[in-house]
Structures are given as structure tokens and as C-alpha cells.
Amino acid sequence: MSADESADPGSAAPGRWLVSRVDRQRVRALPLDDGGAFAPGDGTTVVTDRDGTLPAAVGEPLVPAVGDVLLAAPTPELPDRVLVAPRRSELARDSADRTSREQVIAANVDVVVIAEHLDPDPAVGRVERLLTLAWRSGATPLVVLTKADLVDDAADWVADVGAVALGVDVLAVSATTGLGMSELRERIAPGTTLVVVGPSGAGKSTLVNALAGTEVMATGDRRGDGKGRHTTSHRELVPLPGGATLIDTPGLRAVGLVATPDAVAKTFSDVEDLVAQCRFSDCAHDTEPGCAVLAAVEDGTLDERRLASWRSLQREMLRQAARSDARIAAQQRDVWKKRVQGMREYQRARGR
Ligand SMILES: Nc1nc2c(ncn2[C@@H]2O[C@H](COP(=O)(O)OP(=O)(O)OP(=O)(O)O)[C@@H](O)[C@H]2O)c(=O)[nH]1
Numbered sequence: 001m002s003a004d005e006s007a008d009p010g011s012a013a014p015g016r017w018l019v020s021r022v023d024r025q026r027v028r029a030l031p032l033d034d035g036g037a038f039a040p041g042d043g044t045t046v047v048t049d050r051d052g053t054l055p056a057a058v059g060e061p062l063v064p065a066v067g068d069v070l071l072a073a074p075t076p077e078l079p080d081r082v083l084v085a086p087r088r089s090e091l092a093r094d095s096a097d098r099t100s101r102e103q104v105i106a107a108n109v110d111v112v113v114i115a116e117h118l119d120p121d122p123a124v125g126r127v128e129r130l131l132t133l134a135w136r137s138g139a140t141p142l143v144v145l146t147k148a149d150l151v152d153d154a155a156d157w158v159a160d161v162g163a164v165a166l167g168v169d170v171l172a173v174s175a176t177t178g179l180g181m182s183e184l185r186e187r188i189a190p191g192t193t194l195v196v197v198g199p200s201g202a203g204k205s206t207l208v209n210a211l212a213g214t215e216v217m218a219t220g221d222r223r224g225d226g227k228g229r230h231t232t233s234h235r236e237l238v239p240l241p242g243g244a245t246l247i248d249t250p251g252l253r254a255v256g257l258v259a260t261p262d263a264v265a266k267t268f269s270d271v272e273d274l275v276a277q278c279r280f281s282d283c284a285h286d287t288e289p290g291c292a293v294l295a296a297v298e299d300g301t302l303d304e305r306r307l308a309s310w311r312s313l314q315r316e317m318l319r320q321a322a323r324s325d326a327r328i329a330a331q332q333r334d335v336w337k338k339r340v341q342g343m344r345e346y347q348r349a350r351g352r
């Protein structure tokens with residue numbers, strides 16, 4: 001990134017850039033200080049280190065994610081130096097490789113819109129799962145039940161889903177008829193960044209297009225070319241009328257859950273409140289006397305389905321932790337293998 005050429009690099013006011021796209025060893029960034037208006041093709045390319053990282057304003061170097069803010073921070077020695085600004089949130093997914101535990105796919109998100117269809121019936125367990133993902137990110141979740149035009153019991157579902165999405169707004173919308181869309185738009189404050197997550201067919205692209213007011217995403221209607229989705233190029237940062245920004249990256253569409261105990265506790269605050277009341281602090285809520293969880297199921301205040309969902313997310317979280325431990329172990333094995341190999345080569349070389 002080149003700072004203002006005329007300015008003294010050592011004293012230049014740091015420019016701010018918004019990461020709009022991340023590729024191998026390359027990041028595309030848009031100028032942030034021109035009032036936020038941007039068009040595709042705007043911006044600059046920043047070359048990252050070989051491992052994809054850039055120095056961070058705080059802490060270890062980071063692999064930039066879409067939504068990251070970069071600060072031009074030139075020094076006399078490094079006139080092109082840029083830093084990743086501290087993140088206020090990060091949406092991460094369980095990485096498929098074994099090099100790292102999780103991969104941040106969007107940074108500085110304010111609102112995670114959880115899209116779930118009303119037709120077929122919403123899957124409440126999936127909403128709980130995505131709520132955990134959203135809480136984990138540090139952003140605020142918002143549940144949007146889509147395709148409200150196809151059902152006549154949307155209001156009932158808003159109540160039912162609201163009962164499991166504790167402390168979270170739940171709206172029913174139809175992107176095709178516009179039903180509920182103005183309520184949704186009212187909740188999107190200027191200057192905020194949102195992402196839409198949800199299962200395939202939930203109507204995410206249709207929703208994004210309706211919010212953007214233009215056809216920015218290819219929708220399911222265009223399928224049938226045999227090449228799958230997103231064959232047309234799509235923008236990853238979509239400016240919304242009203243001054244908000246929407247992040248849409250392919251990585252966001254199939255998010256492997258990264259859960260933490262805190263995020264699970266936030267999603268299931270009702271269950272966790274009960275857990276705190278169990279007689280034994282290590283209660284397994286199985287057969288223990290004085291178990292507040294079992295008592296709540298018994299008297300009907302806690303849904304059995306919800307308890308099962310909580311247990312299943314806990315198990316998933318533990319499995320994931322074990323997997324990442326295995327990854328770390330594998331990394332250590334690799335280090336040792338290389339050392340042993342190096343030693344053999346050294347000995348061979350000496351023997352010659
Ligand atoms: N009736 C009705 N149909 C909708 C609505 N929103 C989306 N659809 C339809 O649902 C189908 C899927 O919509 P998409 O927007 O492609 O869904 P998506 O979540 O982006 O799907 P993926 O890209 O596979 O993740 C399309 O045929 C849309 O036309 C709606 O509000 N009402």
C-alpha cells in the first residue's frame with residue numbers, strides 16, 4: 001500500500017483501509033476515510049507475508065479477514081508498513097486443515113443475521129447452533145425467518161423461535177413480497193457491518209439482493225447450469241443503502257461450528273441458570289438427587305428437546321477441542337520429524 005506520496009512517511013496520518021477480499025499472500029482493501037462509499041474495483045492491494053499474515057496493531061501477526069481494518073503505519077525503514085487494527089469481533093470457523101485451530105472468515109461484524117426458512121418448517125436446533133456461532137464471534141445475532149409469504153403461521157414461529165433465541169430479536173420476512181422487510185431494515189444501523197448465515201435454500205442470496213436493492217448475488221433461481229452456485233462473480237463486501245455494509249464470502253456459507261463454553265452458555269442461558277442450581281457442582285444431570293435441570297424437565301419448564309440440543313452442542317464442542325488438540329500434537333510431530341530428518345542429513349553429510 002502506498003501512503004500519500006507527498007507526505008513524510010514517518011509522520012503521515014495513518015490511512016485506514018477496509019479489507020474487501022483475501023487471497024493467498026494478497027489482500028484487497030478499500031479506502032475507509034472517504035465516507036465509506038466504495039465501488040467494486042476501488043482500493044489497493046496489500047501483499048502479506050509468506051504465511052499470509054500482516055503485523056497487528058496489538059499482539060501477534062494476523063491473517064487478515066474480510067472486514068478487517070488496515071492502518072497505514074509507515075516507518076522510515078518500512079514505508080509500506082500496514083498493521084491490522086484490533087478487531088471488535090471475529091467470525092471463525094473450524095479449519096479443515098491441521099495447521100491451525102480455527103480460521104477467521106469475517107472480522108468486525110456487528111450483526112450476524114441467522115436466516116432460517118419458514119417453509120419447510122424452521123429447524124430450531126440449527127438456529128441454536130448458529131446462535132452459538134454468532135455469540136462466539138462477539139457480534140449480536142438477529143434471527144430472520146424467511147419466506148413468510150409461503151406460510152400463515154409466521155407469527156407462531158416467531159414466538160416459538162423467540163423462546164429459544166433468548167435475548168435475540170426474531171423477525172419474519174419475505175424478500176419476495178417485501179413483508180417484514182422494513183422492520184428488518186430498521187434494525188440495520190448506518191455504519192454497521194452484517195453477515196448472513198444459514199442453510200442452503202434459506203433464501204440468503206434473495207435476502208441480500210433485497211437489502212442491497214440490486215442483484216448482487218446469484219440466487220437459486222439461476223441454478224440449473226450444472227456448475228453450482230456462485231459461478232457469476234460476486235462481491236464480498238456489499239454496500240447497503242443507508243450506509244451499512246454486508247459481508248458475503250463463500251466461506252461463510254458453510255460454517256463449521258467453533259463453539260466455546262461461553263458461547264454455548266449464552267445460547268442456553270436458561271439451561272445454564274438451572275445448572276447453577278443443581279445440588280452438586282459436577283452434576284451430570286443424569287440421575288443425581290437435587291438436579292435442577294431434571295426437575296425443570298419434570299415440571300415442564302425446560303423442554304426435553306432443548307436439553308438434548310444443549311447436550312449435543314456440548315459434545316460437539318468437546319469433540320472439536322479434542323480435534324484441535326490432535327492437530328497441535330500432529331504439528332509437534334511434524335516439527336520432530338523435521339528435526340530427525342535434519343539430523344540424519346547432517347550425519348550423512350558428515351559421513352561423506
Ligand atoms: N416464496 C419465497 N421464496 C423465496 C424467498 N426467498 C427466497 N426464495 C426462494 O428460495 C430459493 C432459494 O433462495 P436463495 O436466495 O438462492 O437461497 P440461499 O440461502 O442463498 O441458498 P444457497 O446459496 O444455496 O445457500 C429460491 O428459489 C428463491 O427464489 C421468499 O421470501 N419467498
Ligand SMILES: [Zn+2]
Nearest residue numbers: 278283285291
Ligand atoms: Zn443437574
